[in-house]
Amino acid sequence: MNTRNIESANFKWSSAITFTHNKESIEQLATGGQDDIADGWFIGYPVSVFFDYQKIGIWQTDEADQAAKYGEVPGEIKIKDQDGDGKITTSDRVVVGTAAPKWSGGFSNTFTYKGFDLNFYLFARVGQMINANYLRFKSGTTENQALHDYWTPENSTNAFPRPNAAGGVQYLSTLQYVSGSFLKLRNVTLGYTLPEALMSRFKMSSIRLYVSAVNPLTLSHTKDYDPERGGSENFPMTKSFLIGANIDL
Amino acid sequence: MKTSYPKKYIVGAFGVAVMALATVSCNKTLQEYNPGGLTAEAVYSTPEGFETLVNAAYSYQRWWYGKEEGYCLSEMGTDIWDAGQAAPDPGLTDYKNLQGADSYVEGLWEHLYAAVNVCNYGIQHIDAAGMDADTKKIRNAELHFLRAFYYWHIVETWGAAPMPTEATDGIQTTATKTSVDDIYTQIFADLKAAVVDLPSTTTDYGRATKPAAQAFLARMDITRGNYQDALDLANTVINDYNFKLVTNYADLWPMDKQDAAESNEVIYAVNYSTDLTLNDRQDDILFPDGHSRGGNNGHLDFLMKYDDLPGLQRSIEYGRPFVRFMPTKFLMNLYDLNNDSRFTGSFQTAWLCNNLASAPSGMGIGDTAVVVTNQVVSAGERAQKNYRIYDINDTYKSDGLVSDNLHFVQLSKFMDPTRSSVNEQVSARDVFVIRLPEMYLIAAEAELKLGNAQKAADYINVVRERAALPGKKAAMDIAASDVTIDFILDEYAREFAGEQMRWFLLKREGKLVSRVKADNPNAAVNIQSYHTLRPIPQSQLDAVTNPDDFKQNEGYQ
Numbered sequence: 001m002n003t004r005n006i007e008s009a010n011f012k013w014s015s016a017i018t019f020t021h022n023k024e025s026i027e028q029l030a031t032g033g034q035d036d037i038a039d040g041w042f043i044g045y046p047v048s049v050f051f052d053y054q055k056i057g058i059w060q061t062d063e064a065d066q067a068a069k070y071g072e073v074p075g076e077i078k079i080k081d082q083d084g085d086g087k088i089t090t091s092d093r094v095v096v097g098t099a100a101p102k103w104s105g106g107f108s109n110t111f112t113y114k115g116f117d118l119n120f121y122l123f124a125r126v127g128q129m130i131n132a133n134y135l136r137f138k139s140g141t142t143e144n145q146a147l148h149d150y151w152t153p154e155n156s157t158n159a160f161p162r163p164n165a166a167g168g169v170q171y172l173s174t175l176q177y178v179s180g181s182f183l184k185l186r187n188v189t190l191g192y193t194l195p196e197a198l199m200s201r202f203k204m205s206s207i208r209l210y211v212s213a214v215n216p217l218t219l220s221h222t223k224d225y226d227p228e229r230g231g232s233e234n235f236p237m238t239k240s241f242l243i244g245a246n247i248d249l
Numbered sequence: 250m251k252t253s254y255p256k257k258y259i260v261g262a263f264g265v266a267v268m269a270l271a272t273v274s275c276n277k278t279l280q281e282y283n284p285g286g287l288t289a290e291a292v293y294s295t296p297e298g299f300e301t302l303v304n305a306a307y308s309y310q311r312w313w314y315g316k317e318e319g320y321c322l323s324e325m326g327t328d329i330w331d332a333g334q335a336a337p338d339p340g341l342t343d344y345k346n347l348q349g350a351d352s353y354v355e356g357l358w359e360h361l362y363a364a365v366n367v368c369n370y371g372i373q374h375i376d377a378a379g380m381d382a383d384t385k386k387i388r389n390a391e392l393h394f395l396r397a398f399y400y401w402h403i404v405e406t407w408g409a410a411p412m413p414t415e416a417t418d419g420i421q422t423t424a425t426k427t428s429v430d431d432i433y434t435q436i437f438a439d440l441k442a443a444v445v446d447l448p449s450t451t452t453d454y455g456r457a458t459k460p461a462a463q464a465f466l467a468r469m470d471i472t473r474g475n476y477q478d479a480l481d482l483a484n485t486v487i488n489d490y491n492f493k494l495v496t497n498y499a500d501l502w503p504m505d506k507q508d509a510a511e512s513n514e515v516i517y518a519v520n521y522s523t524d525l526t527l528n529d530r531q532d533d534i535l536f537p538d539g540h541s542r543g544g545n546n547g548h549l550d551f552l553m554k555y556d557d558l559p560g561l562q563r564s565i566e567y568g569r570p571f572v573r574f575m576p577t578k579f580l581m582n583l584y585d586l587n588n589d590s591r592f593t594g595s596f597q598t599a600w601l602c603n604n605l606a607s608a609p610s611g612m613g614i615g616d617t618a619v620v621v622t623n624q625v626v627s628a629g630e631r632a633q634k635n636y637r638i639y640d641i642n643d644t645y646k647s648d649g650l651v652s653d654n655l656h657f658v659q660l661s662k663f664m665d666p667t668r669s670s671v672n673e674q675v676s677a678r679d680v681f682v683i684r685l686p687e688m689y690l691i692a693a694e695a696e697l698k699l700g701n702a703q704k705a706a707d708y709i710n711v712v713r714e715r716a717a718l719p720g721k722k723a724a725m726d727i728a729a730s731d732v733t734i735d736f737i738l739d740e741y742a743r744e745f746a747g748e749q750m751r752w753f754l755l756k757r758e759g760k761l762v763s764r765v766k767a768d769n770p771n772a773a774v775n776i777q778s779y780h781t782l783r784p785i786p787q788s789q790l791d792a793v794t795n796p797d798d799f800k801q802n803e804g805y806q
Contacts, residue, residue, distance in 0.1 A: 031422070031794055089806045090787060090806050166771075167339035168343065168345030169346070
């Protein structure tokens with residue numbers, strides 16, 4: 001949808017809006033009424049989902065008794081006992097989220113005021129989950145990793161479990177499922193076209209100076225990571241900044 | 250100059266061509282050759298093609314032998330090994346939260362069943378391969394040996410498990426478990442068939458032979474309690490062939506003495522090539538489905554962290570220390586150092602200075618830089634030395650818990666100073682799967698179970714006398730009254746530490762849990778009775794459409 005919001009002699013504002021709503025679900029499988037866990041296909045869910053245990057926090061010091069029932073100790077990952085049978089089994093795995101966004105939308109704007117022109121494009125993708133390799137928690141090794149808010153008796157966080165040099169911390173995969181929703185400034189350009197009166201002096205027909213940036217700003221749930229990358233640590237998104245001039249002779 | 254033909258000639262020529270094609274197509278069938286479209290049926294229906302199938306059937310052994318995953322499933326989680334600082338899988342080294350998601354368990358499940366499938370396909374289709382009768386008989390026997398070999402790994406690791414004996418055709422969506430007894434029935438049938446048809450020797454080292462099948466069958470018999478059969482087979486392998494014990498135990502391990510060891514004492518080995526590209530390392534073009542490291546990795550996994558210590562730097566001779574596995578305190582105390590050569594024949598305890606830049610003053614190249622010992626070194630002795638000392642109390646606490654998982658007496662059997670560079674991961678060292686001493690220990694165990702303790706002692710003494718330090722043979726001898734199952738298990742540890750059989754050995758004697766609880770305090774806190782079986786990979790359980798019939802092994806999630 002394109003709009004022309006303001007058109008006066010000196011000031012012009014026009015916009016373009018795009019919106020996509022995503023609705024996707026598996027109705028039937030070759031297996032009949034059964035979910036196909038090995039392929040990750042579940043009836044009533046989108047094609048690409050995350051099927052795993054559901055983390056509901058970290059076992060805290062005052063929950064030691066409760067944790068012990070599940071064979072855990074404070075500082076370890078607390079998993080939701082979906083079927084309430086008093087133990088965590090593979091039947092407690094659920095679809096914790098989907099990689100498909102609920103909706104995405106773009107909002108492009110162009111302003112001109114006298115010699116100035118400004119264009120920016122906002123883009124949002126909302127409702128999808130990512131499996132962020134960046135959040136991988138390697139409890140048992142000396143390999144370096146991202147800074148994590150991990151549990152200690154003094155730091156009763158629900159974010160990451162207590163590191164353990166002996167390794168063997170369970171359910172680490174659950175730490176990586178996070179919201180991949182984001183709103184970002186995809187690109188922005190500010191230009192200034194020099195007054196025509198000056199042109200004859202330079203013997204040129206027009207000069208426009210501009211600064212532009214691609215992907216300069218992202219709002220998301222993942223600090224230091226652009227969720228548009230979809231969870232992978234490969235192929236980083238770039239930010240680029242440009243200063244330039246358009247000169248017509 | 251441009252040539253132009255009149256149009257009608259072109260049409261005429263085209264017409265003739267069409268007619269010619271039509272004529273030819275009536276008389277001849279089209280010969281299709283599609284080099285990219287080879288099918289299994291086509292390749293394996295020629296003798297040369299079928300040889301590649303047999304080779305492939307062997308190659309799956311490399312996923313287990315000489316690999317970190319294989320060490321984890323065959324040696325770790327026992328009384329003699331602890332997790333080093335960089336232990337890859339606490340589930341297998343310490344039974345810590347071992348579950349069906351374990352990637353090592355999953356990978357070996359997949360490769361063992363892939364191996365079985367290759368064997369099944371070969372056994373089914375060998376008649377169509379056009380081989381001469383003699384070769385066909387031998388290859389058929391090899392495939393039966395290998396199928397039994399793989400099924401033994403499967404049945405001991407997972408217990409009751411699927412047991413296809415025909416190649417998989419199409420997609421299967423259900424799985425059923427065959428009982429342990431029935432899988433062993435199949436193993437015995439395959440091995441007995443193999444024994445009949447295999448040749449006594451092979452010029453193609455690494456292939457199964459008749460004594461290899463008999464030795465493996467002896468291991469099966471002792472495992473299943475067929476003591477007389479085990480004894481007879483062990484004696485056959487000991488007496489009817491040219492195997493003999495290498496004079497010095499330590500000479501089993503140097504790379505340049507490997508051939509001598511293999512022609513004397515080794516009954517069955519998994520071989521790796523000195524042409525590293527022929528091994529199993531993953532390569533996008535040559536070998537896309539290979540192992541990420543490839544070759545023998547034993548030279549990496551058992552080494553301690555020496556290369557940052559004063560006077561030392563990483564070298565080809567001392568190897569690339571992966572610090573995966575370390576001995577338990579129990580193993581360290583198992584050797585009679587005054588009489589038994591196997592401690593120094595199995596472990597490295599001293600490193601000589603190879604780096605002046607980090608050496609303390611007064612230390613020269615070749616001087617002792619680091620000593621790690623299973624003894625106690627007093628403060629007074631330490632004060633007189635300018636080199637770093639780690640004694641048994643530095644490595645272990647008094648109760649056997651590990652206090653330093655970086656510095657320990659390291660297993661040196663698999664080190665490989667012939668590698669081309671310091672960080673080369675691929676070693677061409679062959680893996681000795683069955684050595685002659687195992688036949689003596691199987692015979693000893695059988696005799697003990699049959700009530701002949703003196704004969705048992707006699708067999709054990711052959712192994713112990715070979716291991717004796719010079720002039721100490723008599724001191725190594727044991728008496729009939731010394732022989733117990735526990736003594737035999739200890740003897741296995743001294744003789745075979747690291748040789749990928751410990752877990753199965755303890756399990757077959759019903760000692761896995763009790764020995765881990767007694768002698769491996771790091772794993773003792775986690776081990777449960779159900780740990781005598783490994784979890785079935787969750788990916789396999791998730792892939793079947795009959796999850797109510799095909800269930801996880803007891804105790805696992």
